[in-house]
Amino acid sequence: MVHTKDLLDIRPSDEGDARHVRFPGELSESVSMLDFKNDRLKLFSVGAGNMDTPEGEALIKSFDGDTPFTKLVVYSHNDNDAWKKLGFAYEGVIKGYFRDGGAAHLWARYSEDARGEEDDTSDLDEIVTLASAKEVQEPSIPQEISTRLATEADAERLAALLNHTFDEYPKELTGESIRKMILSLRAVYRVATTADGSIVACAAVELDLGNRNGEVTECATHEDYQGQGLMAYLIRELERDIGNRFGITDLYSTARAHEVGMNMVLAKLGYEYTGRQINNCRMPRGWESMNIWCRSMA
Numbered sequence: 327m328v329h330t331k332d333l334l335d336i337r338p339s340d341e342g343d344a345r346h347v348r349f350p351g352e353l354s355e356s357v358s359m360l361d362f363k364n365d366r367l368k369l370f371s372v373g374a375g376n377m378d379t380p381e382g383e384a385l386i387k388s389f390d391g392d393t394p395f396t397k398l399v400v401y402s403h404n405d406n407d408a409w410k411k412l413g414f415a416y417e418g419v420i421k422g423y424f425r426d427g428g429a430a431h432l433w434a435r436y437s438e439d440a441r442g443e444e445d446d447t448s449d450l451d452e453i454v455t456l457a458s459a460k461e462v463q464e465p466s467i468p469q470e471i472s473t474r475l476a477t478e479a480d481a482e483r484l485a486a487l488l489n490h491t492f493d494e495y496p497k498e499l500t501g502e503s504i505r506k507m508i509l510s511l512r513a514v515y516r517v518a519t520t521a522d523g524s525i526v527a528c529a530a531v532e533l534d535l536g537n538r539n540g541e542v543t544e545c546a547t548h549e550d551y552q553g554q555g556l557m558a559y560l561i562r563e564l565e566r567d568i569g570n571r572f573g574i575t576d577l578y579s580t581a582r583a584h585e586v587g588m589n590m591v592l593a594k595l596g597y598e599y600t601g602r603q604i605n606n607c608r609m610p611r612g613w614e615s616m617n618i619w620c621r622s623m624a
């Protein structure tokens with residue numbers, strides 16, 4: 327158990343930039359995530375009532391003090407206004423997030439005002455409007471491109487493509503970290519290749535087998551191959567992969583709010599826009615807001 331007063335003493339472990347901890351008392355039912363890379367603390371499956379306890383109050387108090395975390399995100403079963411009274415803002419919903427099929431309502435609280443502010447949302451709203459108007463279509467790719475599931479033998483090349491694409495990313499992207507994700511079944515990757523076997527696009531679904539959901543992530547198409555349907559095709563195939571293999575039918579993705587292409591891809595695959603996480607993680611533009619898109623295949 328981690329006492330909230332000890333939050334400042336917790337450091338990243340050898341496992342990477344994120345650490346999972348269990349807070350005491352009323353907060354002990356689920357594991358929380360300390361995300362050092364993105365200065366973010368995530369609490370899963372707690373209700374506003376859990377905060378009205380000595381442990382909850384201590385956590386909120388410590389969060390307002392000298393903390394390494396400037397964003398606190400709660401994945402809550404409910405969207406009631408009790409969170410607002412605690413100073414949280416509603417950022418959106420991930421449908422079908424929990425094992426019982428219930429949605430996760432995302433409430434955020436910022437310890438620095440600047441972290442909670444997005445300069446101009448009209449451009450971002452326009453991207454969502456443009457994407458949402460897109461017709462749902464079944465993707466196809468050029469004949470000379472092949473796709474397949476990635477194995478641990480692809481890990482270094484996946485890392486190379488992702489690091490070529492992203493100067494900054496919310497988590498570690500090394501061959502070793504990707505190899506571990508694949509081998510431990512925490513993620514399923516797919517790649518698109520050219521005739522000579524070069525990997526020109528990749529995407530993954532990160533699995534939450536406990537909650538029975540999957541997050542579409544690590545989407546990158548090499549710039550020479552963009553706009554040919556590769557990403558949409560890979561994601562559609564991944565949906566089938568994890569449906570067949572794990573019976574998971576609820577997927578979501580958080581797309582960079584400023585990146586037109588990724589929002590278009592999700593919209594044309596039938597994903598529904600369900601909110602925006604403000605300055606959510608470190609990306610190539612600095613702190614970037616992420617649009618939430620959900621799809622149920624049930």
Ligand SMILES: CC(C)(COP(=O)(O)OP(=O)(O)OC[C@H]1O[C@@H](n2cnc3c(N)ncnc32)[C@H](O)[C@@H]1OP(=O)(O)O)[C@@H](O)C(=O)NCCC(=O)NCCS
Nearest residue numbers: 545546547552553554555556557558581582586587588590
């Ligand atoms: C986002 C990305 C993965 C898309 O890959 P892709 O293989 O080009 O995707 P697709 O070809 O399947 O679809 C892209 C769609 O966006 C559309 N699009 C892209 N830029 C657009 C723009 N500025 N305005 C309107 N539509 C745009 C394309 O026309 C295409 O739709 P269409 O098939 O209906 O024509 C790729 O651009 C990329 O790697 N970007 C950099 C990394 C990144 O930001 N990844 C997302 C992280 S959340």
